[in-house]
Amino acid sequence: MNEDLLAKIRLIRSPSIGPVTFRQLLARFGSADAALAAIPDLAARGGGKPPVIATAASARAEMDRVEKFGARYLALGRGLYPRLLAELPAAPPLLIAKGDFGLLDRQSVAIVGARNASAAACRFARGLAHDLGQQGLAVVSGLARGIDAAAHDGALGSGTIGIVAGGIDIFYPPENEDRQRAMFDHGLVIAEMPPGTEPRARHFPYRNRIIAGLSLGTIVVEAAPKSGSLITARLAAEAGRDVMAVPGSPLDPRAQGCNELIREGATLIQNAADVIETIRPMDGRVQSGNRPFEAAAGEAIDPDDSVRRSIEELLGPSPVPVDELVRLSGQPSGPVQMVLLELDLAGRLDRHAGGKVSLR
Structure with missing residues (x-):
């Protein structure tokens, strides 16, 4: 059993975790296992309850079904992924x-x-x-x-x-x-x-x-x-x-x-x-191969409560570009992205097309 793949399946099959959140979690914590362990604390910091996470049993069942069908997984950042x-x-x-x-x-x-x-x-x-x-x-x-x-x-x-x-x-x-x-x-x-x-x-x-x-x-x-x-x-x-x-x-x-x-x-x-x-x-940009996850969350800086409050105050029901939040808050990209990740996992953030976010 590929434990890393199992953890990735659990992460992405969880109802509240989409591709952007998945990518930021792996960039911040380095592995899907570490991300799964960190989610409860991140959600608590964001002011919400931990999201429902897909079980290991459901992930194993999916892996078995893929194998029996004769298909295989392609994981972002590894192997044959385009x-x-x-x-x-x-x-x-x-x-x-x-x-x-x-x-x-x-x-x-x-x-x-x-x-x-x-x-x-x-x-x-x-x-x-x-x-x-x-x-x-x-x-x-x-x-x-x-x-x-x-x-x-x-x-x-x-x-x-x-x-x-x-x-x-x-x-x-x-x-x-x-x-x-x-x-x-x-x-x-x-x-x-x-x-x-x-x-x-x-x-x-x-x-x-x-x-x-x-x-x-x-x-x-x-x-x-x-x-x-x-x-x-x-x-x-x-x-x-x-x-x-x-x-x-x-x-x-x-x-x-x-x-x-x-x-x-x-x-x-x-x-x-x-x-x-x-x-x-x-030409020249096509071949598949190993690509490490980029640090989508910027520098791994944990924000303090004052930073969290300032960024949350900038958010509202209208979608706003993340770059604008970085500019208006005066904070580096890393802390801003971390606050957004916490709010997302707490079920308090909506992500929109074009890199925009709003407070739910």
Whole structure:
């Protein structure tokens, strides 16, 4: 039994501990075991009760289920965990994967789009994925209907990575079961959620950040306004990755999202050569490997009660950037992050996109 992995599973499966809190705990305490031991005291300092922590028995049961399914864990900061994905502040601490792990050392590009895509768009996505695969790129998508399915089909012979919103042993949508099983043998399937998790609406944005974070760039083939594909494109842009879009007819609502992306500065894509030209400047940042946890909490300085009060007084129900708290408090980053960690574990802090926090 891998005790370090067991402790990490307990930590991240605990209801109140998300990726940012997980990363800060490991940066501060060095190991998941030490973090688990420190949580009650941290929560008490934050003025709350200790959060519910996942049991060792539940973590062992999950590990057994992953092993029996023939999958394995990828842990942030170690081994095969993808370097590009690790750059995200909210990178998943643990992934579960099955298939060809060699694909993680290949440059990859995401292709996403509408579930109710037109036949022409699906044909274009399939051909584009095939051509990108012939250039040695792995194609990443979300194993959904429409454009995702077409992209996986086009690149199945050369290398494709599917990110699922539920557990790795759940086939969703059901008609994708044969496709997902084929990718276990000839591609790679990755999940953030534990086995047996049925995908819910709240899981898809988490999946989308993995698609964007794993890839040098994201291509949107067809997307209506406010679609999930546009969320993936926004996440890619926030991560400093290229956003590309295929133009479509202004008469087709499914093309409005792509056309709007191009208006806002996304690169117009017509073929694989356009994609290669766009992403090549980002070469050299892909390979997986060991990466130590960065000290996300800054200097390991334990704040005193006056510092805690001053930082808590700066917080309210409106989200505020952590950098602004550091500036207004006059404190180094380390104590500010530690106070926020204590409040978080006490159940008194909400974390928002863009590195913002608010008092619950």
